[in-house]
Structures are given as C-alpha cells and as structure tokens.
Amino acid sequence: MAAILTDDVLEQARHGDSGALTAIYQNLAGPVHGYLAAKGLEDPEAAAQEVFLTVFARLADVTGGVAGLRKFTFSISHARMVDATRARARAPRIVEYEPAVDPRVETSPQDELLAQLESGHLAQALDSLVSDQRECVMLRIVAGMTIDETADIMGKSAGSIKQLQRRGLLSLKKTLEEVDGDD
Amino acid sequence: MTEPEQNSFDLDALLEDAGAADDARLRGAVESLHAAGSLPAPRPTGALADLLDGRKTAAEAASAAGIATDADAEADNVLGFDPAKPRKRRGGGAVTGGMTVVALAAAAGLAGVAAADVAPRAAAPVVSVTVPPGELEHEPERPNIDATKAPEPEPERVVKRTPAPTPTPEPVQQPAPAPEQVPVQEPVKKPDKQEKVLNPGQPASTMPKTVKMGSKSNGRGKKHGRTPGR
Numbered sequence: 001m002a003a004i005l006t007d008d009v010l011e012q013a014r015h016g017d018s019g020a021l022t023a024i025y026q027n028l029a030g031p032v033h034g035y036l037a038a039k040g041l042e043d044p045e046a047a048a049q050e051v052f053l054t055v056f057a058r059l060a061d062v063t064g065g066v067a068g069l070r071k072f073t074f075s076i077s078h079a080r081m082v083d084a085t086r087a088r089a090r091a092p093r094i095v096e097y098e099p100a101v102d103p104r105v106e107t108s109p110q111d112e113l114l115a116q117l118e119s120g121h122l123a124q125a126l127d128s129l130v131s132d133q134r135e136c137v138m139l140r141i142v143a144g145m146t147i148d149e150t151a152d153i154m155g156k157s158a159g160s161i162k163q164l165q166r167r168g169l170l171s172l173k174k175t176l177e178e179v180d181g182d183d
Numbered sequence: 184m185t186e187p188e189q190n191s192f193d194l195d196a197l198l199e200d201a202g203a204a205d206d207a208r209l210r211g212a213v214e215s216l217h218a219a220g221s222l223p224a225p226r227p228t229g230a231l232a233d234l235l236d237g238r239k240t241a242a243e244a245a246s247a248a249g250i251a252t253d254a255d256a257e258a259d260n261v262l263g264f265d266p267a268k269p270r271k272r273r274g275g276g277a278v279t280g281g282m283t284v285v286a287l288a289a290a291a292g293l294a295g296v297a298a299a300d301v302a303p304r305a306a307a308p309v310v311s312v313t314v315p316p317g318e319l320e321h322e323p324e325r326p327n328i329d330a331t332k333a334p335e336p337e338p339e340r341v342v343k344r345t346p347a348p349t350p351t352p353e354p355v356q357q358p359a360p361a362p363e364q365v366p367v368q369e370p371v372k373k374p375d376k377q378e379k380v381l382n383p384g385q386p387a388s389t390m391p392k393t394v395k396m397g398s399k400s401n402g403r404g405k406k407h408g409r410t411p412g413r
Contacts, residue, residue, distance in 0.1 A: 018237035025235060029224030038219045045225040050250060053231055057245040122212050141213055142220040144192045162200070169201035173209040 003027075007065045014059045025052055028070065032077050035142045038126070039081050047084065051076050071149045074139065078153055125175040132156075133168030140165055192217060 003009065003023040012020035032051055036044035054076050055069075062072050126134055132154070139145040139153060140161075151161045194213060198204045227235050234244035 016240060018235055021241075022235045025227065025231075026224050030222045031220040033225055034219035034222040037222070038216065048225055049227060049229070049231045050248065053234070053241075053245045053248050053250050056234060056241040057250070059241070122215055125212065137216070140197070141192065141216045144217075144220055165197070166201050169197070169203060169209065169213070172212060173201075173203050173206055176208050176212055 005066050005069075010059075010062070010066060010069055013056070021056055024055075024069070028052075028073050031143050032073060035074070035077055035138055036081060038138055038142050041081065041084050047080055048077075051080055067149070071145070071152060074143050074145060074149075075153050077143075078135070078139075121176065121179040124179055125172050128175040129168050129171055133164050133171060136161055136164040137168045137172070 003019075003026070005023060005027045009020045009023050013024055029048055029052060033044055033048040036047050036051075041047050051073065055073050058072075062069050064071070126137075129137065135154060136150060139150045140147075145153065147158050147161050147165075151158045154161065156164075194210070194217070195204065197213065198206070198210060201209075203209050230239065230244040230248040233239040233247070234241060239247065
C-alpha cells in the first residue's frame with residue numbers, strides 16, 4: 001500500500017528523500033502507466049519511468065502542492081506521448097509482434113488492460129474519437145484529472161474541455177452501439 | 184498538513200453531463216477505462232531504481248538515462264504547467280515566413296519564364312533512318328582540297344565582250360497629224376424667232392429668266408431648262 005501523498009511528502013521529495021520519492025512514484029506511476037498504455041505507446045512501462053525521472057529532476061519547478069504535482073506529472077506524460085507519437089510517425093513501419101506465438105511472454109498489467117479493452121471493443125471505440133476528444137477522455141477518466149487540470153494540460157479553456165468530454169462520450173456511445181450491433 | 188489528494192473522477196456526473204446516465208454499455212466502457220488508471224506501478228529499473236534506492240540524485244539519474252533536464256527545453260512541450268511564466272515567443276516568424284513566400288513566388292516566376300524560353304526539345308520528333316547494307320559502300324564525292332596550301336588569289340578576270348551591233352537608226356517618222364479641231368458650232372439663231380424683251384425700259388438682268396441650251400451641241404442629250412426664281 002502506497003503512502004498517502006501530501007504536501008509534506010512533496011517537500012521532503014524536493015530535498016531528495018528517497019522514501020518521499022518512492023511514495024510519489026507509487027501513487028502516480030499507476031495512472032501514468034495506464035494513461036500511456038491506453039494511448040497505445042509501444043513500451044508504456046519504460047515511458048512511465050522516463051516521465052518520473054524527468055519529474056524528479058524538476059521537482060523544484062512544481063507549484064500548487066500535490067495537485068500541482070499531479071498536473072505537472074501528466075503534463076510531462078502528455079508531452080512524452082506527443083513525442084512518442086511523432087517519433088512513431090517518422091519511424092519505419094515495423095511488422096506487428098505476435099505475442100501469442102512467443103513462449104517467453106507472460107501476462108503483464110498492460111496485457112491485461114489491453115485484453116480488457118479489446119474484449120469490449122473499447123479500443124476500437126477509442127480509435128474512432130477525434131484526437132482532442134480522445135486525449136480529453138483519457139485525462140479525465142484514466143488519469144482522473146479535473147476539468148481545470150485537463151484544460152491546463154491541453155492548453156484549452158474549461159468550456160472547451162467540457163464540450164470535448166461530452167462529444168467524446170457521445171461518440172464513444174455511438175461507436176459502441178454500432179460495434180456491438182454488428183456482433 | 185494538507186488533505187490527501189482526492190480523485191476527481193465521478194462516473195455518474197460524467198455520464199449525466201453527456202446525457203447518457205442510463206446507458207449501461209457506455210457506463211461499462213467508462214469503468215473499464217477508469218480501471219486502466221488503477222494499474223499497479225511498474226517495477227522501477229535502471230536509473231530510476233538507483234534514484235529511489237538513494238544511490239543517485241535526481242539529476243544524476245536523469246543524466247544517466249539520457250533525459251534532458253533543461254527546463255526551457257522541456258517547457259515548450261508542457262502545456263499549461265506554469266501559467267504565470269510567460270511562454271517564450273520566437274520573434275521574426277511572420278517576417279521570415281513572408282520573405283520565404285515572396286522568394287518562392289519570385290523563383291517560381293523566374294523558373295516559369297526560363298521554361299518558356301527553352302525550345303521544346305523533348306517534344307521534337309526523333310527520326311530513325313535505317314540504311315540497308317551496301318548503301319554506303321560508295322563514298323560520296325568530295326572536292327580535293329589541300330588544306331595546308333593557302334588558296335592563290337585569283338587573277339583579275341577580263342571579260343571580253345563583242346561589241347553589240349549598233350542599231351541602224353530608223354527613219355524619223357513624221358509626227359502624227361494633230362487631230363483636227365472640231366469646230367464649235369455656234370448656236371444658229373433662227374431668223375424667224377426674235378428675242379423677246381420683257382422689260383424694255385429696264386437694264387437687262389444677269390440672270391435670264393430662261394436659258395436655252397443647244398440640243399445637240401455637247402452630245403449629252405437634251406437638258407431641260409430650268410426656271411430660276413420660282
């Protein structure tokens with residue numbers, strides 16, 4: 001069980017306390033990992049660790065207490081995701097890996113998540129969303145960001161985030177109805 | 184001591200905002216997505232493990248992992264991190280872009296003019312001539328010209344011409360007789376017709392009342408006299 005994240009823990013982490021750093025990591029690494037995995041990054045575990053290395057190296061820049069730390073962490077995650085998406089667009093296309101035929105593979109949380117997504121056609125429904133709608137839904141639902149935090153991370157107004165969230169959910173509902181109706 | 188951070192996710196409020204509070208399929212999908220945020224933290228490895236174990240500082244661990252910790256470099260990718268901090272504006276973007284557009288337009292214009300001046304070589308027809316064997320066995324006759332020897336100046340040529348025979352003067356012909364003058368016939372006054380004086384006591388007017396033309400004097404036919412003053 002991870003320690004509860006408080007402003008005092010944040011202050012201790014700023015002074016390099018390894019216990020406080022571990023507490024931050026244990027509290028936020030799961031949502032960051034899930035967020036990056038749901039976004040389809042090839043190696044979300046490695047990306048999540050890079051995010052926290054960046055966050056810990058720049059703890060002095062964080063303002064706003066624990067809420068500011070969460071927003072800052074997901075801002076870094078969002079930037080990493082954007083960089084990874086651009087890098088993936090520039091990289092040559094790689095043949096899809098087939099984990100079913102690889103005997104070395106054992107189930108990981110990412111696999112469980114993806115299997116859960118695929119079983120309910122959720123991944124297909126998420127792909128049907130516009131980029132901003134998908135990002136808004138991810139930050140609001142997976143990362144648990146508030147409207148204002150999501151607006152700050154995406155560089156939009158709170159009203160725009162509400163519209164994106166509403167339209168994203170309606171589009172998600174429509175796509176799920178279509179996908180499930182085909183079965 | 185502050186309150187622990189509460190998760191702001193409220194499924195019911197979220198679905199109500201979207202007007203789909205009663206949609207069980209959407210509710211299940213959103214719950215699955217939210218569960219993705221509850222994944223366990225991945226086991227730290229490498230530089231992060233060293234940092235969390237206290238073997239390295241944060242800067243050392245980031246440097247070992249090859250992660251740039253320059254705040255300015257990272258801030259460009261992090262949206263809304265510190266609203267109080269003004270984002271850097273790189274000046275000259277519009278000017279540079281405008282100059283680039285003008286330069287490209289000028290280059291395109293010059294290229295178009297240059298392309299219009301070039302003869303359409305690519306469109307010229309290619310003529311292929313097949314010469315049957317033996318056709319060129321006989322070399323064409325060429326004048327034997329010694330190229331090493333300077334050509335001698337040609338002497339001035341004198342053209343001898345036999346004098347042309349002088350034409351015998353023909354006898355001067357008499358000029359053709361001038362055409363005989365056609366005598367102008369004077370209007371013949373008929374003796375039986377006397378000029379009638381209208382106003383004997385007045386001087387004669389320059390405009391006669393009646394002009395009579397000779398009927399056959401000019402060969403143009405008869406003209407009717409006219410009576411001015413009417």
